[in-house]
Structure formats: structure tokens, C-alpha cells
Amino acid sequence: MARETRIDxxxxxxxxxxxxxxxxxxxxxxxxxxxxxSGEESFGSSPTLDLPQPGREILKVLTKRKVDLxxxxxxxxxxxxxxxxxxxxxxPPRGNADNEWxxxxxxxxxxxxxxx
Numbered sequence: 001m002a003r004e005t006r007i008d009x010x011x012x013x014x015x016x017x018x019x020x021x022x023x024x025x026x027x028x029x030x031x032x033x034x035x036x037x038s039g040e041e042s043f044g045s046s047p048t049l050d051l052p053q054p055g056r057e058i059l060k061v062l063t064k065r066k067v068d069l070x071x072x073x074x075x076x077x078x079x080x081x082x083x084x085x086x087x088x089x090x091x092p093p094r095g096n097a098d099n100e101w102x103x104x105x106x107x108x109x110x111x112x113x114x115x116x
Contacts, residue, residue, distance in 0.1 A: 007066055011074060015066050018077040021084040022109035026062040029055060029109045036107060054079065058109045084110045 007015075024032070033055045057076040064073060087105050092098040096112050105112055 011066070011069065014074065014077050014081070015069075017081045018061070021081050022058060022062065023114045024106065024109045024111050026059055029059050029062070032106050033059065036103075054083075055107050055109065062109070080108055084108050088112070 022029075036055075054076065057073075058080050061069070061073045061076050061080075069077075084105060087101065087108075087110075090101075091112075092101050094101075096102055102112060
């Protein structure tokens with residue numbers, strides 16, 4: 001008989017918010033972080049690359065199932081959602097043409113050019 005795992009309702013909502021805000025697929029986020037780091041040629045194919053923060057933690061959470069989340073993962077998710085929303089609320093006058101702003105969002109796994 002399979003054991004049923006209960007997920008805290010607050011974590012359920014956070015999970016949905018996280019996956020709504022982090023709209024970049026994990027492979028695309030990994031490529032972006034490699035680019036932002038030292039460039040892909042500086043790394044091997046190891047999945048434990050020294051990728052820039054906080055993207056590395058976000059990428060790690062993206063590979064997990066909801067039932068496997070740790071308290072640290074939940075904090076990463078909460079922080080990512082808050083930071084993405086803060087950046088979106090502070091959209092500069094140039095909007096998506098402001099590369100610094102857009103890159104800050106991409107570092108968190110959010111591409112403002114992706115339609116919701």
C-alpha cells in the first residue's frame with residue numbers, strides 16, 4: 001500500500017506561484033547561467049557546475065518533485081517569487097529594452113518576453 005504524502009497548503013500555493021514566475025525551462029536557465037558565468041567552454045558537462053547564484057538554487061528546485069522539497073528549497077522558492085515580483089513591479093521606462101533589468105530577471109529564471 002502506497003503511503004500518501006501530505007503537502008502543506010501554503011507550499012502548494014508557493015509551488016504554483018514559483019512555477020508561474022519562473023517561466024524559463026530548466027535547460028534554458030542552465031544555458032543562460034553558463035553564459036552569465038564564464039561561458040560554456042569553461043565548464044564540462046557536469047550537472048554540478050559552479051553556476052551563478054541564486055540561479056543555481058532555482059535550477060536545483062526546478063529538477064525536484066513537490067514531495068521532495070526541503071525547507072531550504074521552500075525558502076529558495078519564496079525568495080525567487082518575491083524577487084521576480086519586485087523586479088516586475090519596478091519595470092524601468094525602457095521596459096524589456098533595458099538589458100540590465102531583463103538580465104536580472106533571467107538570472108532568476110523569468111523571461112519578461114514570455115507570454116503568460
